[in-house]
Amino acid sequence: MYSEKVMEHFRNPRNVGVIEDADGVGTVGNPVCGDMMTIYIKVKDDRIEDIKFQTFGCAAAIATSSMATELAKGKTLEEALKITKQTVAEALGGLPPQKMHCSNLAAEALKRAIADYLKKQGRIDELKRLGLDKLSEEEEHEEEVCEV
Amino acid sequence: MPYMDYVSGCPVAERVVEAMLPYFKHPGNPSSIHSVGLEARNAMEEARGKVASLIKADSSEIVFTSGATEANNLAIIGYAMRNKSKGKHIIVSAIEHISIINCAKFLQKNGFEVDYAPVDRYGKVKLDELENLVREDTILVSIQHANPEIGTIQDIEKVRDAIKDVTLHVDATASLGKIEVNVERLGVDMLTLSSNDIYGPRGVGALYIRKGVRVNPIILGGGQEKGLRGGTENVAAIVGFGRAAEITMEEWKSEAERLKKMRDRLIEGLLKIEDTFLNGHPTDRLPNNASVRFSYIEGESIILSLDMEGIQASTGSACTSKTLQPSHVLMAIGLKHEEAHGSVVFSLGRWNKEEDVDYVLEKLPPIIERLRMMSPLYLKKKKGGG
Numbered sequence: 001m002y003s004e005k006v007m008e009h010f011r012n013p014r015n016v017g018v019i020e021d022a023d024g025v026g027t028v029g030n031p032v033c034g035d036m037m038t039i040y041i042k043v044k045d046d047r048i049e050d051i052k053f054q055t056f057g058c059a060a061a062i063a064t065s066s067m068a069t070e071l072a073k074g075k076t077l078e079e080a081l082k083i084t085k086q087t088v089a090e091a092l093g094g095l096p097p098q099k100m101h102c103s104n105l106a107a108e109a110l111k112r113a114i115a116d117y118l119k120k121q122g123r124i125d126e127l128k129r130l131g132l133d134k135l136s137e138e139e140e141h142e143e144e145v146c147e148v
Numbered sequence: 149m150p151y152m153d154y155v156s157g158c159p160v161a162e163r164v165v166e167a168m169l170p171y172f173k174h175p176g177n178p179s180s181i182h183s184v185g186l187e188a189r190n191a192m193e194e195a196r197g198k199v200a201s202l203i204k205a206d207s208s209e210i211v212f213t214s215g216a217t218e219a220n221n222l223a224i225i226g227y228a229m230r231n232k233s234k235g236k237h238i239i240v241s242a243i244e245h246i247s248i249i250n251c252a253k254f255l256q257k258n259g260f261e262v263d264y265a266p267v268d269r270y271g272k273v274k275l276d277e278l279e280n281l282v283r284e285d286t287i288l289v290s291i292q293h294a295n296p297e298i299g300t301i302q303d304i305e306k307v308r309d310a311i312k313d314v315t316l317h318v319d320a321t322a323s324l325g326k327i328e329v330n331v332e333r334l335g336v337d338m339l340t341l342s343s344n345d346i347y348g349p350r351g352v353g354a355l356y357i358r359k360g361v362r363v364n365p366i367i368l369g370g371g372q373e374k375g376l377r378g379g380t381e382n383v384a385a386i387v388g389f390g391r392a393a394e395i396t397m398e399e400w401k402s403e404a405e406r407l408k409k410m411r412d413r414l415i416e417g418l419l420k421i422e423d424t425f426l427n428g429h430p431t432d433r434l435p436n437n438a439s440v441r442f443s444y445i446e447g448e449s450i451i452l453s454l455d456m457e458g459i460q461a462s463t464g465s466a467c468t469s470k471t472l473q474p475s476h477v478l479m480a481i482g483l484k485h486e487e488a489h490g491s492v493v494f495s496l497g498r499w500n501k502e503e504d505v506d507y508v509l510e511k512l513p514p515i516i517e518r519l520r521m522m523s524p525l526y527l528k529k530k531k532g533g534g
């Protein structure tokens with residue numbers, strides 16, 4: 001059911017763990033499946049210098065978090081924000097349709113980590129410019145990501 | 149390489165295949181009146197006799213179907229259609245097989261009223277509540293004998309007492325060959341049987357319909373199976389089912405003893421892993437079922453990790469279901485979504501050996517540990533926040 005690439009990332013996920021002194025943290029939960037994902041970033045000169053993730057979810061959720069963090073590492077914040085569920089899924093050689101929402105979790109968690117960083121830095125204008133100001137705390141757990 | 153997913157599918161026994169082989173090529177149609185047809189008919193009737201004696205029924209009470217799902221459809225829809233003039237209320241338990249649940253929903257959309265009998269946290273039907281659900285116009289109650297996912301065995305005799313003389317259908321798919329299934333002792337009116345679950349071929353099952361119980365066919369055809377199931381009979385599969393029943397009758401008791409020992413050792417070992425809990429009833433459970441849940445992690449990743457080690461099992465996690473809903477059985481016993489998430493069913497069968505249990509108990513703990521190390525929930529708990 002999964003591509004070789006997905007299985008490879010599931011077997012050996014990159015960037016698993018926690019960054020204790022992270023500059024930004026993004027968590028998304030999926031109320032339907034009960035899945036959960038957290039991404040931690042360390043930022044230097046607006047570049048993602050280090051990134052780690054934790055995932056409570058299926059093999060696709062683990063593989064997509066791994067791929068998303070790998071894609072984001074070393075990128076500028078603006079570049080990293082261009083990572084979508086499609087980008088992640090494509091980099092993994094595709095995902096079964098019912099697993100696209102897991103990919104979305106990864107892209108969302110990354111976006112939230114960046115938003116969290118900008119917020120902490122007080123860079124509210126940029127937050128607005130990038131459309132990240134609407135990712136409120138409450139919304140976090142209402143993501144509608146489990147449609148089939 | 150331990151296969152521990154007998155609940156999803158069983159291998160067909162070599163002895164069964166041998167019995168079937170002549171009938172794959174055999175041209176006989178049991179409905180034909182000539183000698184070749186008669187050969188097929190005789191083989192089929194012999195099989196019917198074997199299936200009947202396995203459950204202590206009369207062969208005239210056995211209707212062959214394409215499997216347990218069809219037998220369940222025939223029992224629920226066929227019975228309701230035939231008897232709707234007597235009432236339009238039926239009761240099924242909340243943890244029935246999905247084919248029963250969906251038949252009940254179908255009837256609900258077609259003018260019937262359905263109540264779902266609740267179960268306790270071990271998966272036992274709450275008998276007093278069941279009793280209260282029975283009404284004047286209740287025509288049918290369907291309660292499974294044992295649950296394949298959590299292993300819990302129902303007290304069918306007590307169910308019978310609770311519902312008085314209302315017609316009772318029992319799905320014995322999971323219990324046949326594992327515990328005693330005797331239609332007289334259970335006091336049932338209809339009983340679903342599956343061939344593959346006793347190491348017979350797929351594509352065949354049966355419904356026991358006690359003499360005098362009236363059912364409408366749901367597959368209309370040329371009057372086969374006493375008009376209850378149209379379509380030329382799948383003779384080879386039926387012969388295989390018969391052979392499987394015969395073997396089961398001889399061997400089920402000693403086999404159940406053997407499986408139970410392995411199961412107990414497996415459960416004991418699994419529960420040694422921290423934050424691991426048993427699903428289902430601790431003692432009233434199928435001898436081959438070890439159903440547990442591991443906190444903080446998800447079933448699909450456990451199953452795939454096990455598969456990499458050559459171990460096959462199954463899970464009720466939402467992530468693996470087509471609808472992304474957790475198993476209705478796990479919800480009915482009161483588990484939270486995240487608890488259902490980490491549930492894994494190991495189901496043992498005829499080809500498992502003691503060393504399979506050792507192998508699983510050796511390979512599993514590091515898998516659980518590895519997945520937990522990735523889980524944000526586990527971290528939270530370790531920090532004392534969860």
Ligand code: FES
Nearest residue numbers: 057058061102467
């Ligand atoms: S995390 Fe639930 S389906 Fe992927």
